[in-house]
Amino acid sequence: MNRGVAAELEDVTFRYGAHAVLAGVSLAARAGEMLAIIGPNGCGKSTALRLMAGLLRPARGEVRVEGEPVARLPRRQLARRLALLAQSGGTPAGMSVADLVGMGRYAHESWLRRQTPDDRAKVDAAMAAMEITRLAGRRLGELSGGQLQRVRMAMVLAQDAPILLLDEPTNHLDLRHQYALLDVARAQARAGRCVVAVLHDLTQASLYADRIALMHEGRLVAEGAPGAVLTTAAIEQVYGVRTRAIDVGGTVVHLPESALS
Amino acid sequence: MSGTRYLSAGAHVHLPFALRFLAILALLGLLLAGAMLCGLWLGSTDLPLSRILRWLLPFGPADADTAALMQLRLPRVIVAVLGGAMVAASGYLLQVISGNALADPGLLGISQGTVATILLGGVVFGVPAAWLAPAGLGGGLAVGALVLLLAARLQAVNGLILIGLAVSISLGAVVEIIMVSGGIDQFVRYMSWSHGTLTAASMADAARLAGWALVLAMPLAAAPRAMAPLLLGSAQAASLGAAPHLSRPLLTLLAAALVAPVVAIAGPFAFLGLIAAHTARRLVGDRPGEVLPVTMLTGALLLLAADMAGRTLFLPMVVPAGLLVSVAGVIGFLAVARAVPR
Amino acid sequence: MSRLLPALLVLLLLAAGARARDITDHEGYRVTLPDAPRRIVSLHDWTLTVMAHELNAPLLASTGRLGPDGVPFMRGARELFGLDFSQVALAAIFGRPDLEHIRSLKPDLILANSGDNTPLRAQLATIAPTLMFDAESGRPPLALYADLAGWLGRTARFEALKAAYERRLAEVRARILPPGAPAPTYAVMLINPRDGTVQVVRTYGVLTTALDDLGFRPMPIVAGMGRSNRMTISPELIDALDADILFTTYLPPRHGGVEEVNADMDRIAPGARATMKAFAAGRVINLPRYEVYPVSFRGLHRVLEAIAATVHETGSTGDAP
Structure with missing residues (x-):
């Protein structure tokens, strides 16, 4: 299961002005695994993901994708290796669902060569995976927040990249679709892709991630299997919340003491 | 996806097109052709349509009277069609670039930059009249570039709009100071030009504008593919394989180049881009490759109709087309502002 | 074509x-x-x-x-x-x-x-x-x-009109300017009662043409205006306009007359009239703007007649006692 490193940060520091958002973080994500990055608000987890996606340039250190420095890859080539589900983005109300999912094929198309049968097959498969095939003709302005998030995820899948970066992918989704989306993400990892997801929900992270990276104030606090990283001590140190560990069918979940008392 | 067909040629050409879009394009094209014929036909001098057709068609010579009258009407029609299309395209480009549905060439300071350069050149520095239009073009492009550079420094989502507005307002103040200190005559003169009028359009102007349109046709054809990812925001666009840090400034430059020659020839046309782009989106949705041409046809129709109305309905006065577009635009703006959420 | x-x-x-x-x-x-x-x-x-x-x-x-x-x-x-x-x-x-x-x-x-x-x-x-x-x-x-x-x-017609103007100019000059007397000073001011400002004007249509042809001298402030033709001054500096003869113009719906100038002056610079010699000597001339701003011989004659009438009524120019 331990295949090659797909995306990694090596001793990366990133600053907004004088403020270091990320300080000396090293983190590697491998093909075939699902890595969850968790931590409290403002800990730098989304910044780490954006650095991996090549959207930000580190002040120090290096970001590599499949062994190559991200800084040296043109965006079009990078997009064939790595797909990002951004936390937010524009949603042109008049665009159709099929068109938005089709945008996932952008890096594979050219000015004179668009929507080839191959492209369309990938788009159809992605829509089927996200259970949105019946929405294909609808306009984005007519969709609910949850439907829209699934459409965006389908666009990312259609990109057909070996690395998937998901920034808080379960936002806006109801319970059923949260787990449905995570099921799809895990299935992508099982199929050999590298999936890195920024998550808020510790339970979801425990249930779905092969490994968890716990961040706090711009640093990597712990990294490893969910059971090893998510200890009551680590959670209290990072989140300032006392929790109780409860074993649910082999998976340990953490519930806040204050809620249980 | 009903109605989508594919144009295929070998392994390297595979293009989708929507039947609805083609139908709308054809309809607007026909409407525009009809409006252009009306533009040649209508005016304070009555002229039978048959004489215009004889002048237009290459069968036999046209009479001198008709030919002389066409010298007055033809340049107006050409400048209205090209100028309307160019200003509308510029507005739509800016809306996509800024992610703001209310964007307009006035937003980037391009219109004001051209206006201020022409006035500064003419009133303060005594630049000969023949050099005013090129000078204004340079000024509009320079201000557009300045706004872009400042916005890039600011790195904020709405930085472009804020800086564009700030620069526009400052330039507007400069213009007013020049005009007021130049006396009331200068001010009246400025007011009559600042509304955007096609009365002064000559065949030379029409030819110059056509030259610009020709030069800008290729970049315009390439623009929609660069625009589509921008609709999803910078981060998503970049991760899809687009290069927003490059395409934004290039598209803004294109938007400036589209609007500056029109302002130099006919003055600024506020709201034209806004109305045309929103009409186009209503008609075809949100694919830039479809919205852009429909926006341009709509803009051309709009300016042509405004100019025809302005020079036939209020005689002996000829009301500047820009004024009528603005009136239509204010109504459109309010409708759009109500419809846009947030 | x-x-x-x-x-x-x-x-x-x-x-x-x-x-x-x-x-x-x-x-x-x-x-x-x-x-x-x-x-x-x-x-x-x-x-x-x-x-x-x-x-x-x-x-x-x-x-x-x-x-x-x-x-x-x-x-x-x-x-x-x-x-x-x-x-x-x-x-x-x-x-x-x-x-x-x-x-x-x-x-x-x-x-x-x-x-x-x-x-x-x-x-x-x-x-x-x-x-x-x-x-x-x-x-x-x-x-x-x-x-x-x-x-x-129409050069012949122009020359005839010009000759008539020059004849009348010589007559008026002879009547109001005795030989050897110093040329009087003049100022053209435009009062804007709305914002309380005064504009000094260097040249003003045929009004200043006639004044210069008569040999009147502009006030020194005009020489300091550089290239510009108009300068707005604060009412506090109105003393700079203390010329022998003062000119201003009016627009319809006003009817002209010194009373309108007096009223404007009292509003923007109360008391100034008492210290300015043109007001004291009754040599303030208020002319219709649309007759003296356009270039025409008829306008030139209007200016000459207005000056002749005013100076005739108030005696000769120069340093009045």
């Missing part, structure tokens, strides 16, 4: 039975026009229309402006000559011209002014020979007037 136009012009010229002449206008265009144009359209009322009318040129039509009642009038020409659109045709509403209508008048010469009509020149020239007249070049008003008279073939 472009070849048809000169042919058309030639036909027109032959019909007029006139020889063609080449003229270089104020914007440097070489224009071929009939020796004696018979159908002149003026596109500026208070310069070109006024002068062409005074020269007795065959003025066919002129631009006008819409009055508050919606009826077009010719500024300057209305006030000076009582000219209205029953005597000449309406060529266009100023600033909003319908070129087709101008063409339908079949002019053989279009007179247009630089500034307002410069952008229209190319299109006007497709209709008829078009002369651009630049009233703002800084040259003396009468030199510009002489240019226009030459273009219109």
Whole structure:
């Protein structure tokens, strides 16, 4: 299961002005695994993901994708290796669902060569995976927040990249679709892709991630299997919340003491 | 996806097109052709349509009277069609670039930059009249570039709009100071030009504008593919394989180049881009490759109709087309502002 | 089509039975026009229309402006000559011209002014020979007037008008300026009672032309104005305008008279009238703006008569006791 490193940060520091958002973080994500990055608000987890996606340039250190420095890859080539589900983005109300999912094929198309049968097959498969095939003709302005998030995820899948970066992918989704989306993400990892997801929900992270990276104030606090990283001590140190560990069918979940008392 | 067909040629050409879009394009094209014929036909001098057709068609010579009258009407029609299309395209480009549905060439300071350069050149520095239009073009492009550079420094989502507005307002103040200190005559003169009028359009102007349109046709054809990812925001666009840090400034430059020659020839046309782009989106949705041409046809129709109305309905006065577009635009703006959420 | 136009012009010229002449206008265009144009359209009322009318040129039509009642009038020409659109045709509403209508008048010469009509020149020239007249070049008003008279073939009429003006000028000067007496000083001021400011003006249409021709001297503040023609001063500095004779102008709906000037002065600079010698000597002259701003010999005469009447009433100029 331990295949090659797909995306990694090596001793990366990133600053907004004088403020270091990320300080000396090293983190590697491998093909075939699902890595969850968790931590409290403002800990730098989304910044780490954006650095991996090549959207930000580190002040120090290096970001590599499949062994190559991200800084040296043109965006079009990078997009064939790595797909990002951004936390937010524009949603042109008049665009159709099929068109938005089709945008996932952008890096594979050219000015004179668009929507080839191959492209369309990938788009159809992605829509089927996200259970949105019946929405294909609808306009984005007519969709609910949850439907829209699934459409965006389908666009990312259609990109057909070996690395998937998901920034808080379960936002806006109801319970059923949260787990449905995570099921799809895990299935992508099982199929050999590298999936890195920024998550808020510790339970979801425990249930779905092969490994968890716990961040706090711009640093990597712990990294490893969910059971090893998510200890009551680590959670209290990072989140300032006392929790109780409860074993649910082999998976340990953490519930806040204050809620249980 | 009903109605989508594919144009295929070998392994390297595979293009989708929507039947609805083609139908709308054809309809607007026909409407525009009809409006252009009306533009040649209508005016304070009555002229039978048959004489215009004889002048237009290459069968036999046209009479001198008709030919002389066409010298007055033809340049107006050409400048209205090209100028309307160019200003509308510029507005739509800016809306996509800024992610703001209310964007307009006035937003980037391009219109004001051209206006201020022409006035500064003419009133303060005594630049000969023949050099005013090129000078204004340079000024509009320079201000557009300045706004872009400042916005890039600011790195904020709405930085472009804020800086564009700030620069526009400052330039507007400069213009007013020049005009007021130049006396009331200068001010009246400025007011009559600042509304955007096609009365002064000559065949030379029409030819110059056509030259610009020709030069800008290729970049315009390439623009929609660069625009589509921008609709999803910078981060998503970049991760899809687009290069927003490059395409934004290039598209803004294109938007400036589209609007500056029109302002130099006919003055600024506020709201034209806004109305045309929103009409186009209503008609075809949100694919830039479809919205852009429909926006341009709509803009051309709009300016042509405004100019025809302005020079036939209020005689002996000829009301500047820009004024009528603005009136239509204010109504459109309010409708759009109500419809846009947030 | 472009070849048809000169042919058309030639036909027109032959019909007029006139020889063609080449003229270089104020914007440097070489224009071929009939020796004696018979159908002149003026596109500026208070310069070109006024002068062409005074020269007795065959003025066919002129631009006008819409009055508050919606009826077009010719500024300057209305006030000076009582000219209205029953005597000449309406060529266009100023600033909003319908070129087709101008063409339908079949002019053989279009007179247009630089500034307002410069952008229209190319299109006007497709209709008829078009002369651009630049009233703002800084040259003396009468030199510009002489240019226009030459273009219109009316130099003789211009010289006659000029000679009459110079005769009257000499008479007035002899009456109000005894030989050897120092030339009086003058100032032209425009009061804006709304914002409480005063403008000093260096040249003001034929008003300052007549004053300079009389040998009056402008106040020193004018020499310090650099190149600009107007300067706004604070009412506190109104002493700089303490000339022997003070001029101002009024616009309708005002009726003129010193009382209006007094009222304005009391509002913007209370007490100043008491210290200014022109007010003390009753030598404040309030003239109708639309009669003295346009360039015309009739306007020049109006200025001369106003000065003669005022100085006659109040005794000779110079350092009054």
